[in-house]
Amino acid sequence: MIEAAGISTVLVSTGRDLTELVCPPRSLFVNFPMGNPFGPPTATETQRSIVSAALHLASTATAYGSITDWAETWPSDFSDKVAASLLAM
Amino acid sequence: MEPVHYVELLNQRYRQQGFPPYEWTVNEPATLTPLDKPLSECRVSMLTSGGVSHCSMPDWDAHARNDFRLDTVDPASSSTDFAVNDSYYDTDDAQQDVNTVFPIDRLRELAETGVIGSVSPRLWSGFMGRIYKRSHVNDVAGPAFAEELLADEVDLVLLVPA
Numbered sequence: 001m002i003e004a005a006g007i008s009t010v011l012v013s014t015g016r017d018l019t020e021l022v023c024p025p026r027s028l029f030v031n032f033p034m035g036n037p038f039g040p041p042t043a044t045e046t047q048r049s050i051v052s053a054a055l056h057l058a059s060t061a062t063a064y065g066s067i068t069d070w071a072e073t074w075p076s077d078f079s080d081k082v083a084a085s086l087l088a089m
Numbered sequence: 090m091e092p093v094h095y096v097e098l099l100n101q102r103y104r105q106q107g108f109p110p111y112e113w114t115v116n117e118p119a120t121l122t123p124l125d126k127p128l129s130e131c132r133v134s135m136l137t138s139g140g141v142s143h144c145s146m147p148d149w150d151a152h153a154r155n156d157f158r159l160d161t162v163d164p165a166s167s168s169t170d171f172a173v174n175d176s177y178y179d180t181d182d183a184q185q186d187v188n189t190v191f192p193i194d195r196l197r198e199l200a201e202t203g204v205i206g207s208v209s210p211r212l213w214s215g216f217m218g219r220i221y222k223r224s225h226v227n228d229v230a231g232p233a234f235a236e237e238l239l240a241d242e243v244d245l246v247l248l249v250p251a
Binding site: 001002003004005006007008009010011012013014015016017018021022023024025026029031033034035036037038039040041042044047048050051052054055056058059062063064065073074077078079081082084085086088089 | 090092093094095096097098099102113114115116117118119120121122123124127128131133139176177178179180181182183185186188189190192194195196198199204205227231232234235236238239243244245246247248249250251
């Protein structure tokens with residue numbers, strides 16, 4: 001409905017399958033834990049790169065529902081964080 | 090680590106608890122609005138649903154259900170003046186540096202360096218927690234939010250569900 005009002009949107013997601021269901025107009029999937037879509041705390045360069053990449057999708061993505069994958073992955077296994085999130089859901 | 094299969098894992102969890110299958114929202118493609126100007130000329134806003142509150146506002150209820158509170162955030166706010174409360178995820182990193190879920194410093198820097206035209210006069214925190222009233226989102230809260238963005242002459246919104 002925001003897009004229908006003439007405003008572009010970009011979503012930054014940490015859940016690729018959830019994003020496929022919701023089908024936002026354009027998304028950047030970042031394979032990081034929930035709570036860290038822009039990276040670790042104080043990782044200024046990573047945060048800036050992800051924000052910038054997401055915003056540029058508004059100019060480059062042409063198909064509705066497109067999901068672009070951020071190339072970097074979280075440096076460690078975060079299964080424990082996933083398990084904790086699932087318990088709260 | 091491979092992308093997490095949240096849908097499958099949640100379906101398993103709900104089954105184990107004896108709940109009926111969860112009715113996931115599945116949206117179809119709709120209107121796509123491409124930018125009609127360079128990013129360097131765009132006014133950018135941001136919405137997080139990650140339980141981020143400025144210190145001038147009450148904390149979010151980490152276990153909120155159908156809470157349609159929507160906070161405005163002054164884009165000049167210090168990034169050290171926020172609290173983060175959300176039981177859906179580990180908030181330790183966000184409490185240490187809110188830019189992990191609400192990159193307010195990074196947006197300002199992108200404006201200062203000319204990557205984007207400007208940061209909108211209001212940023213946003215809302216649609217937090219468990220919202221089951223989908224028709225209210227579609228018919229009331231969503232359109233009302235769009236009106237606020239139009240009032241601020243926003244060109245592009247960064248959406249961050251955390």
